[in-house]
Every structure is written in structure tokens, then in C-alpha cells.
Amino acid sequence: MTRVTPPTIVVKRPLSYQEVWGRVGIYAFLGMLALFFFLPAYVMLVTSFKGMDEIRLGHIFTLPQQFSVDAWVKAWTSACTGLDCTGLRVGFWNSVKIVVPSMTLSILLGAINGYALSFWKVKGANVLFACLLLGSFIPYQVFIYPLVRVYAQAGIYGSLPAIVLTHIIFGMPVMTLLFRNYYSGLPVELFKAARVDGAGFWKIFFAIILPMSAPITIVAVIMQVTAIWNDFLLGLVFAGRDNLPMTVQLNNIVNTTTGERAYNVNMAATMLTSLVPLTVYLVSGRWFVRGIASGAVKG
Amino acid sequence: MSSVSLEKIDIHYGKVHVVRSLDLHIRDGEFLVLLGPSGCGKSTLLSAIGGLNDVSSGKILFNDKDVTWVDPKDRGIGMVFQSYALYPTMTVERNMSFGLRIAGLDRATIDKKVTWAAELLQITHLLDRKPSALSGGQRQRVAIGRALVRDADIFLFDEPLSNLDAKLRAELRLEIKKLHKALKSTMIYVTHDQIEALTLADRIAVMKDGIIQQLDTPLNVYNKPANAFVGSFLGSPAMNKVEGQLVADNDRLFFEAGTFRLDVSSYPFAQKVEAARKVVLGLRPEHIVPANGSAPVIEGKVSLIEPLGSSILAWSVFNGINLSHMVGQDDGCEVDHPFAVTIDVQKASFFDVETGWRL
Amino acid sequence: MGAHFTRHVKRNLVAYIALLPMAAVVIFAYLGTLAWSVRLSFSSSRLLPKNDFVGLSQYVDLFDTPRWLTSLGNLVIIAFFFLLICFILGCLLAIFIDQNVRAESLFRTVFLYPYAMSFVVAGLIWQWILNPDLGIQQTMRGLGFSGFVLDWVVNPKMVLYAIILATVWHGSGLVMALLLAGLRGIDSEIWKATRIDGIPTWRVYLSIILPMLRPMIITSLVLLSISIIKMYDVVVAMTNGGPGTASEVPAKFIMDNLFERANIGLATAASTVMLITVMFIMAPVLYFQYFRKSGSSS
Numbered sequence: 001m002t003r004v005t006p007p008t009i010v011v012k013r014p015l016s017y018q019e020v021w022g023r024v025g026i027y028a029f030l031g032m033l034a035l036f037f038f039l040p041a042y043v044m045l046v047t048s049f050k051g052m053d054e055i056r057l058g059h060i061f062t063l064p065q066q067f068s069v070d071a072w073v074k075a076w077t078s079a080c081t082g083l084d085c086t087g088l089r090v091g092f093w094n095s096v097k098i099v100v101p102s103m104t105l106s107i108l109l110g111a112i113n114g115y116a117l118s119f120w121k122v123k124g125a126n127v128l129f130a131c132l133l134l135g136s137f138i139p140y141q142v143f144i145y146p147l148v149r150v151y152a153q154a155g156i157y158g159s160l161p162a163i164v165l166t167h168i169i170f171g172m173p174v175m176t177l178l179f180r181n182y183y184s185g186l187p188v189e190l191f192k193a194a195r196v197d198g199a200g201f202w203k204i205f206f207a208i209i210l211p212m213s214a215p216i217t218i219v220a221v222i223m224q225v226t227a228i229w230n231d232f233l234l235g236l237v238f239a240g241r242d243n244l245p246m247t248v249q250l251n252n253i254v255n256t257t258t259g260e261r262a263y264n265v266n267m268a269a270t271m272l273t274s275l276v277p278l279t280v281y282l283v284s285g286r287w288f289v290r291g292i293a294s295g296a297v298k299g
Numbered sequence: 300m301s302s303v304s305l306e307k308i309d310i311h312y313g314k315v316h317v318v319r320s321l322d323l324h325i326r327d328g329e330f331l332v333l334l335g336p337s338g339c340g341k342s343t344l345l346s347a348i349g350g351l352n353d354v355s356s357g358k359i360l361f362n363d364k365d366v367t368w369v370d371p372k373d374r375g376i377g378m379v380f381q382s383y384a385l386y387p388t389m390t391v392e393r394n395m396s397f398g399l400r401i402a403g404l405d406r407a408t409i410d411k412k413v414t415w416a417a418e419l420l421q422i423t424h425l426l427d428r429k430p431s432a433l434s435g436g437q438r439q440r441v442a443i444g445r446a447l448v449r450d451a452d453i454f455l456f457d458e459p460l461s462n463l464d465a466k467l468r469a470e471l472r473l474e475i476k477k478l479h480k481a482l483k484s485t486m487i488y489v490t491h492d493q494i495e496a497l498t499l500a501d502r503i504a505v506m507k508d509g510i511i512q513q514l515d516t517p518l519n520v521y522n523k524p525a526n527a528f529v530g531s532f533l534g535s536p537a538m539n540k541v542e543g544q545l546v547a548d549n550d551r552l553f554f555e556a557g558t559f560r561l562d563v564s565s566y567p568f569a570q571k572v573e574a575a576r577k578v579v580l581g582l583r584p585e586h587i588v589p590a591n592g593s594a595p596v597i598e599g600k601v602s603l604i605e606p607l608g609s610s611i612l613a614w615s616v617f618n619g620i621n622l623s624h625m626v627g628q629d630d631g632c633e634v635d636h637p638f639a640v641t642i643d644v645q646k647a648s649f650f651d652v653e654t655g656w657r658l
Numbered sequence: 659m660g661a662h663f664t665r666h667v668k669r670n671l672v673a674y675i676a677l678l679p680m681a682a683v684v685i686f687a688y689l690g691t692l693a694w695s696v697r698l699s700f701s702s703s704r705l706l707p708k709n710d711f712v713g714l715s716q717y718v719d720l721f722d723t724p725r726w727l728t729s730l731g732n733l734v735i736i737a738f739f740f741l742l743i744c745f746i747l748g749c750l751l752a753i754f755i756d757q758n759v760r761a762e763s764l765f766r767t768v769f770l771y772p773y774a775m776s777f778v779v780a781g782l783i784w785q786w787i788l789n790p791d792l793g794i795q796q797t798m799r800g801l802g803f804s805g806f807v808l809d810w811v812v813n814p815k816m817v818l819y820a821i822i823l824a825t826v827w828h829g830s831g832l833v834m835a836l837l838l839a840g841l842r843g844i845d846s847e848i849w850k851a852t853r854i855d856g857i858p859t860w861r862v863y864l865s866i867i868l869p870m871l872r873p874m875i876i877t878s879l880v881l882l883s884i885s886i887i888k889m890y891d892v893v894v895a896m897t898n899g900g901p902g903t904a905s906e907v908p909a910k911f912i913m914d915n916l917f918e919r920a921n922i923g924l925a926t927a928a929s930t931v932m933l934i935t936v937m938f939i940m941a942p943v944l945y946f947q948y949f950r951k952s953g954s955s956s
Contacts, residue, residue, distance in 0.1 A: 026754050033751065034768045037827065040783040041771070047786070058796030060787065113680045120673035121353070123666065128677070128684050135688035137940045139888050141912040141929045145698070145922060146691035149707065169687045172680065189384035189457070192351045193445070197398030198372030201672035207397075211388035230776035232891035237917070247778045251895050254782050263786060270782050274775045281774035282767070288774065289835045293877070353666055368665045 048268035071264035081252040091249030102167035103224040110175025118183040136173030158240025182216040301452035308357035335506035377446030381458040385430035416447040456488040527655040547574035559618040581648035587624035590639035699926035716927035748833020770831035781895030784824040814904035840874035
């Protein structure tokens, strides 16, 4: 996308008073809001490096007087959920175990679906796809209970396969849409040429389409990593006690402690839980926005 | 080598009836052009011949063998597309050899074929490049090369030159014509460009709304358009069309539109026409020539001139009828001045007002 | 036609097979579960699903349950303010950032980072900041404003606004990012034309640019609406529905009845009501945004 000429000031000339004040206003507005948006991250960060004595003084905005990483160590290794004091690392590794297969499989399926939908004139496929898209708008609560029963019948309720399967199911609409839209933008003639060349369904997919899918796959990875990592509800219901993802464990640590709350540990734990999606966000930059935009309903 | 027969082909896209009960026989080694405006069904028909679209009903025969449901790769076709459709992640060499590799040919044979096609198209020096490093003309040469290596009996071209600029288009047009002469394969070529159609074709099939309007040699299609649509679709500058009626007068036949009157007794009507019949007269600008004294002369007044380089297109009003006509640079044609012309009635066309078909 | 269809399937057999997982997901995981859920809402199921039929009595019970009515009312208030504030804030941010400002990417990053984080995280951070004992309230009092009150998370009258604050913080960046992408896609000649016509900048945005961004605006509002209707994690993390039932929401009501209160019939009735609500909101949007467009373009 080319950068469009900015609407203001095209010719370099001295600014009038009005324009100077206009610029000041713009920066003041943006600066104040930036402060508001950044504030929680700041508070979270400084709190996590304070000791509890300092926190009890009630100055949440001050920098830590005695800088300490104890809270981080505790959050990672020994924070308690009820009587279980194993720290967030358990949740971290659970989340990794959930994200990796869920993401890989849902992207692969999304790519295959998108490819089949946009290049192969399969009768009835568009009706299926419309149903799938509609499904993505419906609150999970509608599907959850029957799924629980089915999983229980199949003997996988509360296990890693159950949560992975659930993420695949609920990730399918957006992944399919993402790849379908991307593939619709590729020239159909490419596909026709490959058919004349004698390539079949899988050969075209692996030799021609997949090598061209790098950009959209990056977008898909970003979307799925953040979405699955940030999930709370599905992990809570389907993952089972041994596989609770980091978000669920975080909430348990923060909201089920008895006695005095260790806010520094809580904030360190919150930071730790956000670390993966935040890193993805900061590293991916514009790709992240592209993911939001293309994951939306567009024809 | 192959002939192609289409029998009662119908193609629907949802509710749209793209091709309607179409019959077409293409002779072995023939260069047939499917010509028509966008949306007339020509590309869809070509895709169906290639096996890339299903037909809704009808049969496709190659050499009298039914291939309607045969897979594209088993039809012995090569195809060239408007957008070149080169695989962007592969080099030129791998683009050209992709089909051969899938077919499981050995390395030596593949190399031989690729080298042969590359030399024929003068793209040998490009073999190691990716398509993104090529110009439009080079890409289309590669695309043609990819079709060539397949040893196809039938070549299908889907508007192959439409994405190129005018100069390259003329150059590659000549290239394709030479190729046809050298290979003597059957070629089916889709275009909306009449110049390409006229220069390349053995026969042109002019299509509109999924129906072939006329199937004939370029000269016949141009000179004796089967209907008003064909008449105005071909030819640039466009054919003049005047609505009026036929009037018999003293054994002679006249065309009248208001005060405009033209003796058309010499026109070779294909069927008997009664006087007072409403008709459309089609006149190509080059068939209205500056008066040279011998034939009947019509006087008009020039309202506009458009220099075209080699000649001039003038717009003049003759007895209330506005016609475009060709004049030479030395014929002294000036705006707002009177000008006399002769109309070559034998080369004119008459169409029925209602049906548009040639009379 | 039958033989024709068989041949079509045969030629594209692999494509059909490749789409089987999707078909299975749609038929079993979406349609099947949905039908089952709706079916259960007409039964007297409590801890275990039953196959009896009790008509609409679960729905009657549902709308006699104060907690459900509170949830619905809360959702309406939260959704209204959330959408309104997110939209206005997002628009302003996008337009101001588009004024060729320095450090543009820094601003963009700051406004969008909350969206990358989990709702649980958003809820927990704001719970801490708004904590009356040690958060902003205490800090302000420590600075000498002894009457300063900011007790939203524990005040039943204000708790919804605490949730709105956290969700707006989380979601405004989305509107900004989408609209900014839209603004960047607008042809620069539009700007040249308006400058020649001498139209004031604010007027250009209001009358020309925003209408051109309609698809982006609808997209962002749809995404935000879905997220707010599904809203569960942020409430659980921030207030767990409290104080009392002051911040209950429908999604939480359903989950509680499914898994803690063992009232499946009531929960599925509630989820069916949510389903109908979503369909009601989405149907026109989907029709105009997706189905009609794809119908005319292909």
C-alpha cells in the first residue's frame, strides 16, 4: 500500500499561529491519551518490582524504592492456586502445549479449506462456508454444553486433545475466511495453468499455492497465537485440571488467594501471561493490524 | 494434430446462461479466433474446451473422440493466459518444465524440450530468472513456451496479448502467427481485439451473449457482416448506421432516410426484398470516398475532421445525415466547407431493422 | 442431471474429500450442537440432560430470574457505552494520527497494545488500579486530596463503568487501527480535490472520508459487538459479577448455570436467547457486508 499524501501541510512554509496551535492541540490530545493507554502497563510493571511493604503505602505511580525481582521469581516458580504452589510456569507450558498443535492444525485446515473453496468449484461448499461464518458470530455458550457431552462420551473431556480440537473448531471460520480471501486475490489462471500442466489437487496446493502463502500464513500465525494464548473460557471448560492454560491459572492465582493479596506477585504474573502476545504484537507490527482487518467479515 | 467439435454446448453459471446451445467445428490445423465483447462467453467457452469449466450439457470432441469429461491434462492441450499465470515461486526453467516433471519425463527429455522451446521464443537467457524479474513481453513468451513444451495438439490462447502495450502486442502477434505456421497445430484464440482477430485468424467466430453470430474468414466477416452487431463490432473507425426504408422507383431501388436518398440497385441482396421495407444501412467510412467524377456524387458539408496519420476521418452532413468517411491528406477536406463523395453501394450492408440480420 | 453431477463429483473427488473436515465441523460442531442446545432449552434438564418437553417454561423461568434480568440490563448498558466510546475515541485517534504526526508508530503501538492482551489481563490490571485501598484512590488521598473517591470496582452503582473503562481501554485501539488503515487507503486525489474546493478539513472528514470508511467502521463495530456479547473473562477477572450481582452479564449467567448451579435447561434457554439476539443484530450486517457483495462481484 502506498503512503497517501498527508492531508495537512504540503508545501514547506512558516506555520500561521492558528496552525501552530492546531499542531499543539493534536500532540496534546494524542499525548494525554497515550498516557492513559500506557498507564496500566506502567503500573503493572512498577508494582511487580516493589515489595509488599512499599505497596501498602499506597503510591501506585511511584517507581520502586527497592528494586526487586522476587515477585517475578515467585510468580513464575511458586505462586499458589489454592494449595497448589507450583507457579505460573505450569500454565505457561500448558499454554505452549495447547497453542502449538492448535495453531498448526487450524492454519493447515484453514489453508486447505480456503484453497478448495476459492479454486475448486465444489458444489455446496459455499453453503457450508456460509454456515461456518455464521457460526463464528454465535457466542460459545451456545455450543459449549453439547460439546462437553460429546467429549465426555468420547472419553476425551478435560484433556489436551479436547482443548486442541475445540480451538480448531472455533478457529476454523476465521482461518478459512482468511485464506479464502487471500486465495481469491490470486489469479485463477495460475490454477488453470497448473491443471493444464497436469497437477492435481494436492500437487497444486503444495507446489504452487502453499509457496505463495507466506504472507498470509504469517498473519494467521499471529492471529492464532494471540487468540489461543489469550483464550480463557475454552481453556477453563475443556482443558481439564492438568492442562489449564496460563490465563486460567493467572486468574486462579490472583482471585482465589486467601489472606493478604500479594499484588506484586499478581502483577508480575499478569505481565508474564501477557508476555507472549505482547512480544508477538511488538515484533509483528503492521502484520498484526493486517490480521485484524482480514479476519473481519469482508467479501 | 486435432480437430475440435463442439456439439450443443450449454454453460450455466448459477442463473446466468453463459453459452447457449453452441455448435462449432474447428478443422485440424486451423487458427480459429473467438472474438467478442467482454462477457460474451468466449473465455468460458475456451475454458470448457480446455476442461477447466464443466459444461452444463453438450459434447466436446477432439478428433471425434468425446473428451467432455476428460481431465485437462489428458486432452493434449497447451494454454496461454492473459495474466501469463506463471508460477511466481519457480524460475522460468521450472515453470516451463513443471508439467513435464509431473508427467514423469526423464531429465534429458525435459531439457531437450525446454531448450527447443526457449530457443524458438528467444528466451534462453532468461531460464534462470524468476517471473518477477521479467518484463510483460518476456513473461508472455515464457507462458507460450510453457504451452509449447507440452507437445500439445491444440493450443488455447485466452487474450494472451491484452496486458501488453501496443508495440509489444504487434510484435508478439507476429510471433504467434509464425508459430502457427511452423507448428501447424490447431489453435483457438480468444480476444476482444479485432485487429488481432483479423490478422491471425483463418476463421473468426464472432460471439455475443453466448451465441456465435458469424463464423467466417476475416475478410468475409469484415466485408459481409452477418448482422448489425458484427458490422459495428468490427472495423475501426466504426461503421456508419442509418435507419431508413427502401423505395422502388422506375425499376431502380433507392434507400431513403428523410431527404437523404441513395441508389442501391447494385447492392447484391441475399434475399428478395420488397419495397417500403424498413432497413438499416451500414456504411464503412472507407467505402465513402471523395468523388472522382464517374459515379453518382453526394454533396455534404464537413463538420469535423480527425487526422489519423495516414489518412483523415471526416464527419460530414449529407442531406441531414451525419456520416464519417475517409479522405486522403491531399483531398482538400476542410471544416465548414462543402465536400462531395461517392458511396460504394456494393460494399455496403443492409440489415433488417427488427432482427438486425443481413439482407 | 444425476449422471452429470456424479461426473462432476468424480472429477473433483479429492476436493470433496479435502473439505470433509470442514463439513464435519459445520454439521456436528456448529449445527448439531446448536440444535441440541436449543432442544435442551425446551426440556426440564437440571444436572443431567433430559429428553422431556416442557414447552417454554424454562424461558418463563428465565425471565422471572432477577439475576438474568440484571445481566441483560448490564449488558445493554455496557454495550452501549463501550461501542459509543470505542468508536468516538478510535475515530479521533485515527484522524489525529493521520495528521502527519511525529512518532506515529509509537502512538499506534501504545493505542493498540491492550488489544493484544487477554481480557483476563485487562480485568486484573484495572482491578488493581481501581483498588480503593491501594490504587488511585489511595494515591490521590496520599497527595492531599483526602475526599477523593474512586471506588468503582466495589461500588455496585459504578462497577459497570469500571468494566466499561477496562473494555474501552482494551478495544479502542482496534477501531483506531482499522480506520487508520482505511484512511491510508483513500486516494490522495480526493484530498487534492477538496483542497481546491476549499472545504475545511473537519468537514472533509465528516462528510467525505467517514462515509468512505463505512466498511471499516462496520467491520470494527461488528468485531466489538461480538466481543462484548461474548464478554465473560473480563468480568470474571475483574469483579466476578460482584459486588453482589451488580456486574453479572449473560455469558457468565449461562456458564454459572451450566457448571455451578446445575441448571442446564435454564442455561440453554438463556443461550438460545443470546443466539437469537446475535442473529437479530448480525443478519442485516452480514447480508449487506458479505452475501450481497459476493453475489454481485462474482
